[in-house]
Amino acid sequence: MARTLGELAAIARGQWRGSCEFDRPLAGVSTDTRQLCAGDVFVAIDGDRFDGHRFVADAFAGGAVAALVRYDRVDDLTAGDGPCLVVDDPLRAMARIARDHRRSFTGPVVGVTGSAGKTTAKEMIAAVLGHRFRVHKTPANENNEVGVPRSVLALDDSHEAAVFELAARQVGDIAYLADVVQPNIGVLLNIGTAHLEVFKSVERVAKAKGELLDYIRDESCVAFVNVDDCVIARGAKRTKGRLLGFGLRREGHFSGEGLVLDQEGCGHFSLQHTSFPRTSFQLRVPGRHNVYNALAAIAVGVECGIEPSESATVLSDFAPVGMRSEFLRNRGIRVINDCYNANP
Template structure:
């Protein structure tokens, strides 16, 4: 937390009656297992639990007060506030915390690339600021408030990732964040079960624009089909564009793509400078992510050389294009964190640069009625791009293998995939592994990695 506060201040913020006994709080917790002495415990609900039932254990663990939206059968013996909706109250408290933060906050959303862009943005900001960023995948209506509440007095800048599974979620979280800079990486057919259509995705990602400070900066992908719609939505706000062609404000020249990274030169339309960058993240899509960060950082007044230094200091993390060593000298590219059609196409473009390219896929989830067609399209695209072999598991991925044709192999489960690859994989092959979280392809990565402790 940025500051200590009293329970009576929380009551005033939420429009509640003052507590019978006031106490000073030094933090916020929603999990009795992680409570620190002095915390205010906020009782959230989940599919299989009701946080109100844990009020007494929270107080026993060191919480000085509890915020509930339902009084349990045995009333907790300690300072208490009762509201209509603890989740909304949690967000309001997080917004209060954000208002006390004086440094720049960059918010990032998009169908693909937002986590890598977050990592790149944080590494760039770290060159000049003590920076906080979203940890892991805490990018939803609970994770974003948690990120804001974790800001400390030593932090000078922050990067907040915003995800969504349906309309309105980004509007909610972005309006809590109140970013000085908002980045939209792209919009594609992901989570269509929640959004209904690509148009729904575009509309929802655009909610970030509405919540960027009036004097702030909106960073948009000039190559995305939704660009014109987003640009119009930004109105009179300052817009900086990025893309792989010279029509964007920030664009790349002299692209040299490798399986383990990319070299390129950043140019700024109307400016005489250019800045070479060596990026440890492979693929044109990651060059676009780096350009988005470059645009945001320039908008915050950072120099091109400092931005490049930050980009070059960044390295892939597990599940997102991280290169590992496998048996027989194989190179394993762990891109297993998640998948949608756009990100698999980008992965295929990367793996196709290798002379012996194996693509290992699990099902893509949440694609709605077009799921089978989307999986077929991925198989055809992999074949067109020259992928040597495709190995897949999952009911939908049968269509991927069928479309790929010769050298396509469908297997019933992850264990069979691992056994097949260990038996059939040529020495010195490059293997890229990807699938939605529900496919659990990270388990395949661990089984194939030569040193499991890496």
């Protein structure tokens, strides 16, 4: 990271308690003392089942140079532990630091959201971009208010493109994460009934997921949306950036045609696009839904200078992510393991 400890207070909106080496460069940020590296700043996050402030002393013993702590917990800490940056909310302070760090990155940044398929689409997009770029991507499915800032903070000078998965459990979550990620490419996969116990209606799901489009701010940015999803289509024009569609049924800028599912349910189709010859695709992941994920990846690839024929080669080798459309075979029996989540 390019910042120093002295600059951290203004970015995180905090005040220092204890002496600090203000000129010391930041090595990194950690929320887990088990993964903390010497020179990191430890972020004391509290949750329903954990209390990060209990581990501040352990963080300093492990080599942390400072800790972000909540203002009403600072008196619980031992004065000799080490320098603490006192903030209103360590989690939000970490998001501010991540947003500041993101500004130093000039490559393509992709934000992916939707009710289902986010992780697979993220992995497909990263695979396609990896054909030309050194890609940073969200680890596993660290797609929430902890994982996304932490993933953004892992961006470094070796990366040339980034893909982040964004999830929501309430209205406002995607806006919070997109403000950190600042995507210049947005992908909106679908609107469904996941987490309806929280959102209460599909319309509120659409409102939450559609917040990504608000961060595609101008013509230098682009949003790719599933034109076959009627709920998405109704709200897609909220973006101020370029709006391009992908799909199978309705006409879009990236239209899959002639879809055939083979004996294992894997999609074979061709891409119709005005700027390229018709290109054939053969996927190794089953399901019509994964064809949409592939179309999103192809679209992002084209935006980043990767031709559909190159994406076809990459996607023909793409293997399912664990417990998502995963083939398991045993004694002649084939099982499709898709049990990571239980979206209806």
